Amino acid sequence: MIAGGQSLIPLLKLRLASPSLLVDINRIPGLNEIEESGDWLRIGALTRMAEVEASTLIKDGYPIIHDASEVIGDPLVRNLGTVGGNLSHGDPNNDMPAVMLALGAEFVAAGRAGQRTIRARDFFTDTFTVALDLDEILTEIRVPRHLPRTGGCYIKLEQKVADFATAGVAVQVRLAKGGECEEIGVGLTAVGPTAIEAASSEDWMRGKKPTDSAAIRELARLASEETNPSTDLRGSSAYKKQVVARLVSRAFRKACERARGAS
Amino acid sequence: MTVNGAKKEAEVEPRLLLVHFIREDLGLTGTHVGCDTSNCSACAVLMDGRVVKACTVLAVQADGREIMTVEGLAKGDRLHPLQEAFLAKHGLQCGFCTPGMLMSAYALLMENRHPTEDEIRKGISGNICRCTGYAQIIESVQQAAHSNKW
Numbered sequence: 001m002i003a004g005g006q007s008l009i010p011l012l013k014l015r016l017a018s019p020s021l022l023v024d025i026n027r028i029p030g031l032n033e034i035e036e037s038g039d040w041l042r043i044g045a046l047t048r049m050a051e052v053e054a055s056t057l058i059k060d061g062y063p064i065i066h067d068a069s070e071v072i073g074d075p076l077v078r079n080l081g082t083v084g085g086n087l088s089h090g091d092p093n094n095d096m097p098a099v100m101l102a103l104g105a106e107f108v109a110a111g112r113a114g115q116r117t118i119r120a121r122d123f124f125t126d127t128f129t130v131a132l133d134l135d136e137i138l139t140e141i142r143v144p145r146h147l148p149r150t151g152g153c154y155i156k157l158e159q160k161v162a163d164f165a166t167a168g169v170a171v172q173v174r175l176a177k178g179g180e181c182e183e184i185g186v187g188l189t190a191v192g193p194t195a196i197e198a199a200s201s202e203d204w205m206r207g208k209k210p211t212d213s214a215a216i217r218e219l220a221r222l223a224s225e226e227t228n229p230s231t232d233l234r235g236s237s238a239y240k241k242q243v244v245a246r247l248v249s250r251a252f253r254k255a256c257e258r259a260r261g262a263s
Numbered sequence: 264m265t266v267n268g269a270k271k272e273a274e275v276e277p278r279l280l281l282v283h284f285i286r287e288d289l290g291l292t293g294t295h296v297g298c299d300t301s302n303c304s305a306c307a308v309l310m311d312g313r314v315v316k317a318c319t320v321l322a323v324q325a326d327g328r329e330i331m332t333v334e335g336l337a338k339g340d341r342l343h344p345l346q347e348a349f350l351a352k353h354g355l356q357c358g359f360c361t362p363g364m365l366m367s368a369y370a371l372l373m374e375n376r377h378p379t380e381d382e383i384r385k386g387i388s389g390n391i392c393r394c395t396g397y398a399q400i401i402e403s404v405q406q407a408a409h410s411n412k413w
Contacts, residue, residue, distance in 0.1 A: 002321075009319045010301045012278075022277065024324060050313070074389025075367065076304055079313040080320070161388045162302065 001025055001137065003046060006073060006081040007089045031084075031139055034058065039145050045084025045138040049073070052083060062143060063258055064102065064152030064172055068095045071154075074162040084138040090128040090194070093164035097124050097195030098187030099154055102170035105143045111136035124194040149175040149182075151258025153251040156189065157243055159234065165190040166234040169223075169247035171255045173210075181205050181256075186219075186248065191227035191240055198223035201248070210256040219252060220245040264325050266291070267335035275322050282306045282317035284325075285332060293333040293362050303391040307363035308332050314370035316389075333362035336369065344410035345369055345403070354403030356394035364390050368404045377408060 002008055002022045011017040031046035034055050041062060043052070052058055053069040072095050073081055086096040087107065100107075100120040107118050112135045123131050132138070152172035156165045168189030176182040184205045186198040201222035208215040229240035264271055266289060273288055285291050285308065294317055297305030306317040309331035336343035345365055348354065355361040364387060371378060371386030378386060383404045384397075392400060 002324075005321070005324070006301070006319055009280075009321070013280075013299060013301070013318075022321075024321075026324065074304070075370075075386060076307060076314050076316045076389045077301075077319075079315050 003085045004048065004077075004080040004082045006077045007085060007091065007094075025137065036061075036145055041143040041145055043083055043141040043143070045082060045087075045140060047083045049078035049081045049083065049086065050075070053078060061146035062103075062152070064099055064154050064170055064255070065096075065143070067152075067154035068099045068156070068168075068170070071095065071156045071158065077162065083141055087123070087141065088130050088132060088138050090124065090126070090130045092127055092192060092194050093190045094195070095154065095156060095165065095168055095189050098168055098170040098189040099152075100141065100143070101187035101195055101197040102152060102154075102172040102185035103143045104172075104185055105141055107138050108140040108142065109133075109136045110139045115139075117142075121197055127193045129194075147174060149177070149259050151175075151255045151261070152185075153254035153258065155247045155251045155254075157247065164234075167191050167227075167229070167240050167243040167247060169244060169251045171248065171251040173252070173255045173259050175210070175256065175259045179211070180207055180209050182207075184252075186223055188223065188227060188244060191229040191244055193228070196226055198226045198248075200226060205252075210253070216249055216252055220248040223248045264327065265329045267331055277321065277323055279322045280318055281308070281310075281320040281322045281325050281330075284322035285317060285330070291332050291334050295359055295362055297359060297363070297391070303360065303363070304367065304389045305360050305363040305391075307366040307390065309366060309370060312370075312373070314367050331366070333365050336365060343369075344412045345372070345407040347412075348407035348410065349400075349403040352399055352403040352406050354395070354400045360390055360392040360394075364392065364400055368400075368407065371404070372408055378404070380405070 002024050031044040033044045049069050049072050059066040086094045105120045118131050154170045156168040170187035172185040174183040184202050186201050188196040201219050204222050205219045224241045224245040229237045231237045285294050295305040297303035301319045307314050308317045311328050367387045367390050383401050
């Protein structure tokens with residue numbers, strides 16, 4: 001199946017994938033809406049990354065998504081690449097999975113047996129493997145609707161524009177009225193066989209105050225410990241683990257800043 | 264499909280890339296293949312008004328769509344203000360990336376007629392140039408933005 005093709009066609013060109021049949025789903029109508037309804041922000045799976053980037057609804061209410069949309073590929077890739085594709089391709093280097101993990105998003109899948117909802121944390125099962133059956137496609141991404149005192153941030157370290165991340169970190173927080181971290185999500189890109197939700201670091205930080213520097217250091221350390229980056233041309237595993245720790249710290253502070261500004 | 268305003272029709276293999284259709288079937292060799300890895304954007308064209316990598320689109324996906332290549336910028340002998348600006352400000356050396364740069368710049372200026380330098384840098388960030396160091400390209404786009412000949 002081909003949507004934007006910005007991940008698939010490069011695979012075809014390298015002969016890493018040789019499907020005998022491709023179904024082009026680009027012209028299915030109604031799958032590119034961005035809207036808030038009920039308890040959710042709903043993003044159609046065929047929404048182009050450029051549309052996400054241009055959306056003021058997303059930039060104002062869900063800046064973590066906007067951050068990622070700016071650094072995925074380049075402007076040409078973003079004109080065709082879709083949110084659904086970036087999620088269902090299953091590449092540990094894609095940026096949106098970590099964002100959706102941090103947000104606690106859900107995905108709607110449609111197939112012959114009907115429609116079902118899959119939580120982001122159950123979706124990314126292995127490298128290039130997601131929890132979709134062969135006859136299913138993603139139709140919609142649902143993000144919990146923006147609440148007061150929430151903020152998020154995505155930071156990607158890349159060697160150049162349109163590169164894959166050396167490491168990418170997504171942090172979403174909700175602060176209590178007293179300022180403590182009431183809820184937190186931490187998603188990591190490119191530092192394991194799939195996108196990773198750094199659950200132990202999340203558990204640690206709940207209830208702690210953003211002014212507690214020692215707590216933030218431990219948050220960063222715990223997140224880094226959950227990674228298993230490979231040593232490659234972007235750096236050694238040890239280097240990438242350090243990058244994760246630094247980026248978690250920065251993203252957490254920025255997310256809290258936005259949460260305070262948003263209230 | 265429509266290419267630079269002219270209707271074109273052909274039967275092609277599903278695996279044919281749009282860039283190869285443009286260059287080999289249509290003979291429009293202004294669009295360049297620079298990398299084979301979907302990185303460089305020397306192959307940039309407009310498809311329904313959006314700048315895309317023609318090497319990363321299957322020709323069949325362009326069915327029914329409007330394509331604009333670099334050949335569509337000039338009107339007969341009259342260069343487009345962008346092309347004039349690239350000439351005046353030395354926005355090219357070897358010229359290999361230039362068609363893609365022009366199409367990305369064109370798409371940028373169609374959306375934002377008065378971009379800041381940062382917006383220009385971001386707008387052409389998908390296009391790789393190995394010769395110029397980009398400075399002259401940015402000046403060319405700035406000059407084109409100021410032209411009132413559009």
